[in-house]
Amino acid sequence: MxxxxxxxxxxxxxxxxxxxxxxxxxxxxxxxxxxxxxxxxxxxxxxxxxLRWEPLVPSDTGLEIGATCTIRDLYAFPLRGGWTAGTLFAKSCEAFLSSFKVWNSATVGGNICMSLPAGPMITLTVALEATYELWAPDGSVRIVEALDFVTGNNQNVLAPGEIVRRIDIPARALRKRTAHRRFTLTHLGRSTVFLIGTHTPGTGDLLLTVTAGTTRPLRFAFDTMPDARTLQQSIDAIPADVWFADPNGTPDHRRHLTKHFAEEIRRELKAGGPA
Missing domain, CATH: 3.30.43 (Uridine Diphospho-n-acetylenolpyruvylglucosamine Reductase; domain 2)
Known part of the structure; x- marks a missing residue:
């Protein structure tokens, strides 16, 4: 246009x-x-x-993603050995409702800054415990947890003129085992719910990220693998006004799907299923 x-x-x-x-x-x-x-x-x-910011910079401490990195480049990124959670990159890119033209142009930072409930780069970075580096017009820099960046539907913590410069994903999160579930009304449709669970090998922990069905991302952290009832109670405690409503699903529908898929993720990671 x-x-x-x-x-x-x-x-x-x-x-x-x-x-x-x-x-x-x-x-x-x-x-x-x-x-x-x-x-x-x-x-x-x-x-x-x-400005030609480097799109993807791997190191021993993790992965730096430039805000102008395209979805195409993230999708094609060759995974390092041991970064088992890197399989989520492709899965999250595939969650875009877009043509190849959009994949070649759309950026990781742009999707995050749009701050829509179904933004898959938000899901990915929150699940992998990322931080965002923000640049302000006065020259100052601040670091914000990915979990805290989006505050509502199309709302975030950016001040006027502030930009996301880069996304940093820690290596410890990239080494985790993962399980994910996504539901859409059509095969290539917008996400109604998108959940990712991560688990640190050698521990009993669980980190469950809930997005798309809620107006902002939510993350539930358990030091030991919860039982089914405890997990369901955590989801039931989500405030009613946080559930999202649009033509892709009502709040009740999204709550039901979230509880169903959360239990599937819990069982998969507890049983030592695919990374």
């Missing part, structure tokens, strides 16, 4: 692009959402892809 209110596109921003931020600006990365709807409040686009 043409954005006919735009008067300028900054093709070569400064290394710290927020220092020149002003009202009416928008960050441009993949642009797959930006150009899909009218944006009458915008006057200027600042092209972040020109």
């Amino acid at each position: 043409d954005l006919n209110t735009i008067t300028e596109v900054v093709r070569r921003p400064a290394d710290r692009p927020g220092l020149d931020w002003r009202e009416g600006d928008a960050w441009l990365a993949g642009g797959t959402w930006l150009f899909s709807a009218q944006q009458p409040h915008l006057r200027r686009l600042i092209d972040l892809t020109a």
Whole structure:
């Protein structure tokens, strides 16, 4: 869609692009959402892809994902030995309701910043205990837990002009065993619920991440593998106003699916099923 209110596109921003931020600006990365709807409040686009941030930087401490890393690049990332949880990268990329054109343009950071309940990059990074590095217009930097970034449907903690610079996933989370469940109304549809469970080998722990069915991501941590009743009670304790409602599912439907799939994940990880 043409954005006919735009008067300028900054093709070569400064290394710290927020220092020149002003009202009416928008960050441009993949642009797959930006150009899909009218944006009458915008006057200027600042092209972040020109900064050429490294998309994926593995190290002994974990994986750094540049905010402008495309979904295509994340999907094709070759997994390191021992990073068993890395199989979730492909599964989360496949959760996009999108064409190959979107895969080649859409970015990890863009999906996170949209902060929609069904955002699969949110599911992935929360489940893998990631942190986000945020850059503010005044030059300051802050680190936010992925779990705390999204606060509601299309809502997050970003201040005006603030950007997500990178996502850091710790190696300890990448070495965990995982199980996931996702439900859609159609084969290639938007997620109604998306759950990921992780388990540290040699322990009895369980970390269960619940998304898509709720307006913000939720994570339940257990030091020892809970029994079925304890897990169900934890989900029952989710406040009624946190469950999401749209044409893909009612809150009651999403609660039912979440409880059902959570138990499947618990059993799978307890039994030592596939990573």
